Amino acid sequence: MQKSYKAIAAEGAELLFITSDQLAADFRTDFPKLLDPETTVIDAYNATDPLNHKIARPLYYIVDENGIIRWKFLDVRLRGRLDPAKLVEALKGL
Amino acid sequence: MTNRIISQSAIWIFLGTVFIVWFGCGDSEDPSVDKPTVTEEASTDDSSVDKPPTVADAPTDNTNVNTPPVVADAPTDNVRVDNPRTIVEAPTDNANVDTPPAVADVPTNNTNVDTPPAVEDSPVDDAGIDPPPVEKDTPADDVIVEVVVGSLQGQVAQIEDAHIHVHVLQNGAAVASAQANLDGSYQIDDIKPGTYIVQITAEDYKVVERTVQVRAGEVSVLDNIVLEALAPPPTHIRGLVLDQQTNAPLDGIRVQLIDEAGGVREALTKQTGGFEFENVPADQGFVLIIDIEKYEKQEVTVDPISAGEIAKLQVVLDPIHIDALPIGDGLHVGVTAPAFELPDQDGKRRALTDYAGQKVVLAFDRGRW
Numbered sequence: 001m002q003k004s005y006k007a008i009a010a011e012g013a014e015l016l017f018i019t020s021d022q023l024a025a026d027f028r029t030d031f032p033k034l035l036d037p038e039t040t041v042i043d044a045y046n047a048t049d050p051l052n053h054k055i056a057r058p059l060y061y062i063v064d065e066n067g068i069i070r071w072k073f074l075d076v077r078l079r080g081r082l083d084p085a086k087l088v089e090a091l092k093g094l
Numbered sequence: 095m096t097n098r099i100i101s102q103s104a105i106w107i108f109l110g111t112v113f114i115v116w117f118g119c120g121d122s123e124d125p126s127v128d129k130p131t132v133t134e135e136a137s138t139d140d141s142s143v144d145k146p147p148t149v150a151d152a153p154t155d156n157t158n159v160n161t162p163p164v165v166a167d168a169p170t171d172n173v174r175v176d177n178p179r180t181i182v183e184a185p186t187d188n189a190n191v192d193t194p195p196a197v198a199d200v201p202t203n204n205t206n207v208d209t210p211p212a213v214e215d216s217p218v219d220d221a222g223i224d225p226p227p228v229e230k231d232t233p234a235d236d237v238i239v240e241v242v243v244g245s246l247q248g249q250v251a252q253i254e255d256a257h258i259h260v261h262v263l264q265n266g267a268a269v270a271s272a273q274a275n276l277d278g279s280y281q282i283d284d285i286k287p288g289t290y291i292v293q294i295t296a297e298d299y300k301v302v303e304r305t306v307q308v309r310a311g312e313v314s315v316l317d318n319i320v321l322e323a324l325a326p327p328p329t330h331i332r333g334l335v336l337d338q339q340t341n342a343p344l345d346g347i348r349v350q351l352i353d354e355a356g357g358v359r360e361a362l363t364k365q366t367g368g369f370e371f372e373n374v375p376a377d378q379g380f381v382l383i384i385d386i387e388k389y390e391k392q393e394v395t396v397d398p399i400s401a402g403e404i405a406k407l408q409v410v411l412d413p414i415h416i417d418a419l420p421i422g423d424g425l426h427v428g429v430t431a432p433a434f435e436l437p438d439q440d441g442k443r444r445a446l447t448d449y450a451g452q453k454v455v456l457a458f459d460r461g462r463w
C-alpha cells in the first residue's frame with residue numbers, strides 16, 4: 001500500500017489506514033494510520049473480523065467527495081488483502 | 095343594268111328618306127336613342143353577345159326600330175342593378191355597321207345609300223355628343239332587380255391546428271354557417287337583412303362573437319378577428335412514497351422527474367409522503383428517480399399522460415439493510431460513510447469530515463495479526 005500511495009494521491013484521494021492494532025502505528029508510512037483500539041469505527045463500517053471481534057478484517061472503501069461509499073473490496077479469503085493496483089484502477093474509474 | 099341600278103338606288107333613297115323622316119320627327123333629338131341602336135346592330139356580328147336578334151335587325155327594317163319593347167337604350171329610369179347577372183354587355187365596335195351585301199354594289203358616289211346605318215351611327219344633329227357609357231350597359235328591358243339579401247365576409251387570423259367555423263345567429267338560432275378557408279377568410283351569401291350575432295369557433299380556441307348588421311345588396315365585412323387559444327388543461331403527476339418495510343409514508347424525500355429532453359424537476363415529499371409535479375407537459379413520458387441514502391435507488395417509468403389527466407404513482411422504497419450483511423462484509427455501496435474521528439499515529443485527531451470534497455480510501459486492516 002505504501003508503494004501505491006503516490007498513485008492514490010495522484011488521483012486526488014487520501015488514504016486512511018484504520019486498525020485496532022496499536023503496534024501497527026509503528027510502521028513507517030506516508031499515509032496516516034488511525035488507531036481504533038475499541039473497534040468503534042471498525043464495527044460501524046462492518047469491518048470486524050468475524051473470527052476475532054477485536055480486530056478488523058482487510059476491507060477497503062472509496063468514499064467520494066460527498067461522503068458516499070462508492071466502492072468497496074473484501075477478499076474471498078477472510079484475511080486476504082487488496083492488490084493496490086486494483087484500488088488505483090477503481091479510483092480512476094470513479 | 096343602269097336602269098336597274100337607278101331603280102335600286104331610288105328604292106334605297108326612298109327608304110333612306112323615310113328613315114330620316116322617321117328619325118327627324120321621332121327620337122332624333124334624344125342622343126341616347128341612336129347610339130345604343132348602333133350598338134345593337136353591331137351585336138349582330140358578335141354572336142357571343144346575348145341579344146335578342148330582333149333588335150339587331152334594325153337597320154334593314156325600320157319597323158323594328160319603333161317596336162321593340164326591349165330598346166336597349168331605355169335609359170330613363172334608374173334601375174338599381176346590383177346583380178351583375180342582369181347587366182347586358184353590348185359591344186361598342188361600330189366597324190361592322192355596314193350595309194347589307196346587296197348595298198355593296200351601290201356606286202360609291204352615293205353616300206346616302208348607306209344612310210340607315212350612317213344615320214344611326216352618327217346623327218348629324220347629335221354629332222359630338224357622347225352618350226353616357228353606362229347607358230350602353232343597361233339592360234334591354236326595364237328589369238327591376240330587387241335585392242333582398244346581403245352577404246357577410248370576413249377574415250380570421252390564420253390558425254394551423256383547427257378548422258374555423260362561422261355561424262350566423264339570430265335569436266340564438268343559426269341561420270347560416272360556413273367553414274372558413276385555410277387562410278381564415280370566409281364569405282356567406284344570401285343572408286336576409288337584419289342584425290345577427292356572428293359566432294366564430296374553432297376547437298381549442300375561445301369562441302368569438304360579434305354583432306353584424308346585414309343590409310340588402312351589401313357585403314358586411316368582419317375582419318381582424320383573432321382567436322385566442324384556450325389554456326391547455328393542466329396535467330399533473332402525483333405520488334406517494336412509502337417505506338417497504340414499515341409501509342410508513344416517507345417525509346422530506348427528494349423526488350426527481352426527468353422528462354424526455356433531460357429536463358429535471360424536483361419535489362419533496364410532505365408529511366403524508368405525498369409529492370406532486372404540477373403542469374407537466376402532456377403526451378410525453380418521464381422517469382421518476384428517488385435516490386436517497388438508506389434506501390435502494392428507485393427508478394419509475396411514467397407513461398405519457400394525456401392533457402388534463404393526473405398520473406398517480408406509488409413508490410415503495412426498499413431500505414438498505416446495513417445490518418443484514420454478515421459481520422465483516424462491510425457496508426453497502428451507496429450509503430453514506432459513517433462519520434468518525436480517530437487519533438493517528440502521532441496522536442493527531444482526524445475526522446472523515448476533514449476530507450470533505452476529496453476522495454478518501456479507507457483501508458481497514460488487522461495490523462500485525
